[in-house]
Structures are given as structure tokens and as C-alpha cells.
Amino acid sequence: xxxxxxxxxxxxxxxxxxxxxxxxxxxxxxxxxxxxxxxxxxxxxxxxxxxxxxxxxxxxxxxxxxxxxxxxxxxxxxxxxxxxxxxxxxxxxxxxxxxxxxxxxxxxxxxxxxxxxxxxxxxxxxxxxxxxxxxxxxxxxxxxxxxxxxxxxxxxxxxxxxxxxxxxxxxxxxxxxxxxxxxxxxxxxxxxxxxxxxxxxxxxxxxxxxxxxxxxxxxxxxxxxxxxxxxxxxxxxxxxxxxxxxxxxxxxxxxxxxxxxxxxxxxxxxxxxxxxxxxxxxxx
Numbered sequence: 001x002x003x004x005x006x007x008x009x010x011x012x013x014x015x016x017x018x019x020x021x022x023x024x025x026x027x028x029x030x031x032x033x034x035x036x037x038x039x040x041x042x043x044x045x046x047x048x049x050x051x052x053x054x055x056x057x058x059x060x061x062x063x064x065x066x067x068x069x070x071x072x073x074x075x076x077x078x079x080x081x082x083x084x085x086x087x088x089x090x091x092x093x094x095x096x097x098x099x100x101x102x103x104x105x106x107x108x109x110x111x112x113x114x115x116x117x118x119x120x121x122x123x124x125x126x127x128x129x130x131x132x133x134x135x136x137x138x139x140x141x142x143x144x145x146x147x148x149x150x151x152x153x154x155x156x157x158x159x160x161x162x163x164x165x166x167x168x169x170x171x172x173x174x175x176x177x178x179x180x181x182x183x184x185x186x187x188x189x190x191x192x193x194x195x196x197x198x199x200x201x202x203x204x205x206x207x208x209x210x211x212x213x214x215x216x217x218x219x220x221x222x223x224x225x226x227x228x229x230x231x232x233x234x235x236x237x238x239x240x241x242x243x244x245x246x247x248x249x250x251x252x253x254x255x256x257x258x259x260x261x262x263x264x265x266x267x268x269x270x271x272x273x274x275x276x277x278x279x280x281x282x283x284x
Contacts (some may be wrong), residue, residue, distance in 0.1 A: 055078075118137065156221070189209050205263075229265055233283060
């Protein structure tokens, strides 16, 4: 597994946009994953007026990434549901180092020393040690290939989990979203809901992941080894069909009857086209 060269670029740094009270006392002590230990994150206080321009730039990134699918975060939601209870992390580049095309695409504020290139928002729940993923986005989704940073989205979320010492993570994604390929590779992914009519998009999966950095290595390594999943899980005999609402309802009915719990094989979701049927697994 080769560490991306851009992580060693002094013009790119992780950022932590979080109230002092929300930051972990000992960042990054829970996991052996060592890619982030030598990085020097930009740590900012979002309630300080001087940081409003950086906050605005995060919101612009969110707008570009999510407005097209109707999941744009309103400004008050960003403040009430992200800044106040949780924290926002990602990677930022020194503004002066950015290519003109990237600056234009990101609607860069030239007065900022650093410009966010990605964002991940995570919020604590009342369940001790369990967090809720709110948003993940990166410039890789909308800049030309020559400007993409390898693994930027995946590593942005990984950095937040590492920095926050997060052990269990809830999240929501649409079954036919490419993002699910990332979310299934941070640890064993349990399906909490297969059909979610309370959401704007009923064909959403609610998931829970037990964070395991071996899965990160599996995802980032070209010579993938899926043994850590197959050693612990077996096929249930059930299939989930992302584009078949009745199938999703049937799986949801089983979950509500306390069958399962059901898991997704990260290797299968990586290899199959977005929206493909997937086998469901149970613990051995």
C-alpha cells in the first residue's frame, strides 16, 4: 500500500474546523494507521468571526458537491447540526498553489490563505462512542482528472475517524450512490435500515460501521485481500436489489422483525457496477 504523494505536499494540510469543546483531548490515539501521525492539521474555531470566510468556502464546496441531487445543506443546518454539536474536517490547499482552473471551479476567495478541497461532517449521538456521518464531499467529484488527488474523499473521512478516535459510525446513503463504495470500506457495515421512507429518498440505506483500519488498507491496496471480512461473515441467502423498492421493503421488514443483522461485502460492492444486486451476509 503506497501512501499518496500529495499527503507529503507542504501546500496541502488536513484541517479541523471544530469548536474547542468538541475536539478530542488526544487526537489519533485509537488506531495504528500511521499515514496521519506526521501531518500538522490546521485547527480553527468556527465561532470566531475571522473564520467566516473559510466557513463560507466549505459551504461553497458543499453546494457544488450536493446541490445537483437536492441534498444541499442549508446554512442554518450547517451551524445548528454540524458546527455546534460536531466537527468538520477535510484537506485544504494553500490558495496561492492552486491551479487557475481549480480556483475557478471552487469559486475561490483569494483572500484566504487556505482553501478547503474536501469536507466530512460528523456528529455525536447520545449513544456513547457512536457518531453520525452527515456529509462527505471532495473536489475530485467535479474537477478535471489532472487536478484530482488520489483517494481524497476516502482519506478525508478516514482522517476524521482517526482524528476523532471514532469507534462506531452511523451513516445514510442512497443504494444507487457511488459513495456507498467508499462507506462500505471503513469496517464491517451493518444495514440498520434497507428502506427509509422518513428520508427524502426512501431508497436510502442507514448503516452502522465498526471502524477497522484493516479495511482501509484493503481499500487502498491494489493487491486487495478480503479475508478479514470472509473470515467472520457468511452468505445469508438473501439479495438486496437497490432499484427494487419492494425488495428493499422486504429486507426492511426482516430487519424490523430482528432478523439478521445483515452486512455488505466490501469487495462485492467495489467490483460491481453502481446499483447492482448485492448478497447479504450474516455473522458466522
